[in-house]
């Protein structure tokens with residue numbers, strides 16, 4: 001044994017060939033944590049010191065090669081001052097360069113996924129052999145940073161600037177055939193032949209049949225592009241990538257700028273450019289938010305998994321109501337492999353639900369994601385019915401009829417009588433308290449909320465609501481069913497609006513205030529879209545439906561009269577009374593025309609402006625910053641209240657709920673991380689500045705305490 005550590009071993013294979021194997025003890029995958037990096041340093045030194053070594057094969061003892069850096073370590077690491085980040089980056093890079101500079105040939109056997117630092121390790125070797133099923137890529141931009149172990153230097157020198165820019169700026173994972181095509185790897189073989197192929201390569205390099213030094217050389221030199229070619233490649237790429245990523249996600253463009261800046265340098269100088277840019281990105285709030293988001297998502301998955309032990313298997317589901325939501329739920333369940341009965345009281349309802357499902361399936365066939373046979377199979381897994389005939393075999397029923405407590409209670413009592421004892425009943429209500437609906441049931445312990453978002457097939461979140469009497473089994477089974485449907489479930493406690501809508505309505509409260517000050521809604525939309533929302537509040541109201549918003553607002557006002565009570569006529573009342581219901585009837589805040597592709601296109605409508613004149617209480621001149629604050633403060637404070645009231649258990653779940661449920665700008669990390677990034681004390685002071693706008697702008701006592709004590713939501 002030449003080296004033996006907890007993450008890496010180096011041992012002799014045969015006639016001067018050694019194997020450097022990554023196999024992190026106590027973990028299911030290999031990752032580049034501090035330990036692995038320091039052991040790589042020692043391994044490389046040990047190889048260097050042993051003159052008998054003639055060649056090195058790098059391999060993995062796990063199913064994956066190396067999944068990338070240990071992202072949990074980023075949080076601590078990135079707190080270091082920028083200069084220290086640069087120097088630790090350069091120190092890490094010296095290890096990879098020393099490995100690359102070994103006086104003997106090196107071959108990597110990529111048996112499974114090799115991402116980020118994992119791929120950068122491979123790039124430092126002379127030759128790469130890849131197993132057919134493996135995937136490689138540099139996904140760092142998804143975390144608001146770029147590759148920092150030489151990826152921006154070695155990849156363009158190996159596969160050409162255009163390909164490297166595409167790989168790095170998109171962060172995509174690449175299959176073996178793509179990797180081979182662009183020259184990122186030298187050979188692709190079936191998994192069982194990988195070791196033999198690596199051995200064969202190294203022997204040929206040792207014997208001199210392959211010139212490994214010539215193979216290595218381009219990675220040590222400047223890029224092979226003349227000035228004009230460079231300008232063409234980089235300027236076009238920057239423009240295109242900036243357009244795709246948008247101004248709030250700087251990392252992809254920074255990566256291109258770095259490749260460009262280092263284009264005329266040899267490896268070592270180029271690595272210095274990379275390290276400087278990496279440290280800058282690591283210190284941005286975008287990187288902090290996106291890394292936080294990744295870690296929050298991990299926490300969410302862990303929490304959802306904890307329910308598995310007591311969850312019942314859902315073999316057959318049912319949905320009541322074949323409307324917008326019912327149709328979407330049926331499609332999602334069937335296409336993910338759980339057959340579902342779809343019941344409605346109206347023939348047209350069923351036709352609509354089925355029509356919606358077959359439209360969505362048809363689109364998947366069109367895009368080549370599904371065969372027509374699979375489409376037929378999914379469609380036949382949706383069984384439309386107008387009776388409770390087969391409900392005796394159903395494991396879970398999702399109720400998605402109209403949003404009316406009396407109707408829902410009646411329907412739930414009716415279905416309870418038609419199902420077996422252990423069947424879980426779940427309501428897809430958007431706002432009505434689960435404990436209230438449970439009052440109509442004989443077995444309230446089997447009842448929970450299962451709140452999907454529209455459109456069901458697109459929106460990743462499902463809120464699973466635990467009512468006062470819901471059992472752990474009912475919650476666990478619903479969580480498991482949501483996961484099986486490909487969704488991210490978050491368990492929340494009961495209150496009107498649950499987490500997401502309880503937080504969304506105060507945001508609309510802010511919107512109402514702005515309109516009462518005479519601010520143009522189209523300007524508000526623009527400002528909030530620039531802030532990072534996928535659509536502004538006026539457009540969102542039109543998409544959701546003014547009637548839905550109007551109704552929800554009243555339910556929330558009843559639930560939280562101290563701060564959500566409606567004061568006088570608002571913009572939503574005006575629109576509702578004028579029968580401007582939004583996209584569904586072609587006019588709301590905007591008017592809607594159909595574009596060439598048959599999609600609704602919003603246009604300005606003077607009539608809407610005329611109507612809104614009646615609700616302007618007082619004309620105020622407000623800056624764009626005021627608009628953001630007036631919209632965001634109520635949303636953030638309500639999220640704080642949800643956490644304090646125990647509606648949601650952790651800050652991570654609250655933030656992820658908003659990102660997955662309503663498209664809160666991911667680069668801002670969620671409402672609570674947004675407060676952290678403003679500074680808790682600064683945020684409280686900001687809210688106090690708008691105190692005249694009412695109770696929605698009132699920080700909680702606990703938040704004031706946090707501000708005083710210098711606490712944050714995320715460490």
Ligand SMILES: NC(=O)c1ccc[n+]([C@@H]2O[C@H](COP(=O)([O-])OP(=O)(O)OC[C@H]3O[C@@H](n4cnc5c(N)ncnc54)[C@H](O)[C@@H]3O)[C@@H](O)[C@H]2O)c1
Nearest residue numbers: 321322323324325326344345349400401402403429430454
């Ligand atoms: N639309 C959304 O954006 C959205 C989002 C999340 C949750 N929700 C909630 O989902 C539920 C359904 O909303 P929707 O937008 O799909 O409504 P919808 O009006 O499109 O559909 C409701 C369907 O229920 C049917 N129905 C009525 N009474 C019934 C009964 N007794 N048995 C069976 N079917 C019956 C109706 O015929 C209709 O087809 C509501 O509680 C709503 O608050 C809606």
